[in-house]
Amino acid sequence: MKLFLSVDMEGISGIVDTSYINPDSGVNYQRGRQFMTTDTNAVIEAALESGVTEILVSxxxxxxxxxxxxxxxxxxxxxxxxxRDSSMVHGLDESFDAAMFIGYHTRQGIPGVLSHTMSGVIRNMYINGQIVGEFGFNAAYAGMYNVPVVMVSGDNLIAKEASELIPGIHTAIVKEAVSRTAAICLSREEATAELKRQTALALGNVKQIQPYHTALPLELAIEFSHAGQAEFAAIVPGSRYETETNTVYYNAANQQDMYTTMRAMLNLAGGAEFF
Ligand SMILES: [Zn+2]
Structure with a gap:
């Protein structure tokens, strides 16, 4: 069995604010990297014990x-x-039996530890009218290859967001969100144990969890924080800018096309000055 791990940082055990995830922030960032590596190793150990033979960590x-x-x-x-062309899920293809999203966080504009969607420019993102954050967007990419996302780890609120999109997904909840930059964290030992427990359960259940399928063609809609960003994003050929909602639309041929277009829009929008 072959397993793909996409490992983000905001939902990692013990991480509660930006001091742990920003490379310029010093000692806490270095601790955050260790926490991230330890969470990932816990999942890898349990996966190998559950019969996984090959693991790619992104x-x-x-x-x-x-x-x-x-x-x-x-x-x-x-x-x-x-x-990378497909950013957080680059390298994932049909040869994998399952994917897990480790250290993930809730989408922009809702509560949850360090909630956001990709970068500060996105207010909301939709696939075929369904609002998605990073979890949903990356799960849709895995769905293109028919790969189910069988586990997510992070706070209690990403567990809820993920379960709403993928019924039956296993959730390793390593902290309870108190605010966007505060959480009640499990101890190191308990977090490791929970990650191992949920990994084993999820891998025993791979056939019962459906890939997140999204109908083609895909309508990508990104609502930006301000008009200047949307105007830059709408440079992407084939896109349509709806000024009333500050949203840029794009009809994608598939999830790969959608992913690279989203990245192009974000990079363009990031160049817009506000003040
Ligand atoms: Zn991140």
Whole structure:
């Protein structure tokens, strides 16, 4: 059995605010990298005990160079660095039996530890009218390859967001959100145990969890924070800017096309000045 792990940072055990996820923030960021590596190793250990033979770990936060390569479990391979065409889920294809999203967080504009969608420019994102955050967007990409996302780890609120999109998904809840930058965290030992427990349960249930299928063609809609961002995003050929809602629409041929177009829009929008 072959397993794909996309590992973000905001939902990692013990991480509660930006000091742990920002490379410029010093000692807490270095601790955050260790927490991220330890969470990932817990999942890898349980996966190998459950019959998984091949694991690709995608470092999926910021510049995607956070996991401590030298401390990662020797049986896993690490995809590190950026850019990548399919960003957080690059390398995932039909050869994988299952995917897990580790250290994930809720979407922009709702409660949850460090909630956001991709970058600060997105207010809301929709696929075929369904609102999605990073979890849903990446799950749709996995769905293109018929790969089910069988487990998510993070706070109690990403567990809820994920369960609403993928019934039966296993959730390793390592912290309870108190505010966007505060949480009640399990101890290191309990978090590791919960990650291992849910990994084993999820891998015993792969056939019961459906891939997140989205009908083709895909309508991608991104509502931006301000008009200047939307105007830049609408440079993408084939897109349509709806000024009343500050939303840019794009009809994608498939999830790969949707992913690269989303990245193009974000990069363009990021260049818009506000003040
Ligand atoms: Zn992140």
């Amino acid at each position: 470092d999926s936060h910021n510049t995607m160079n956070n996991i401590l390569w030298e401390s990662l479990h020797p049986k896993a391979k690490l995809l590190a660095g950026s850019p």
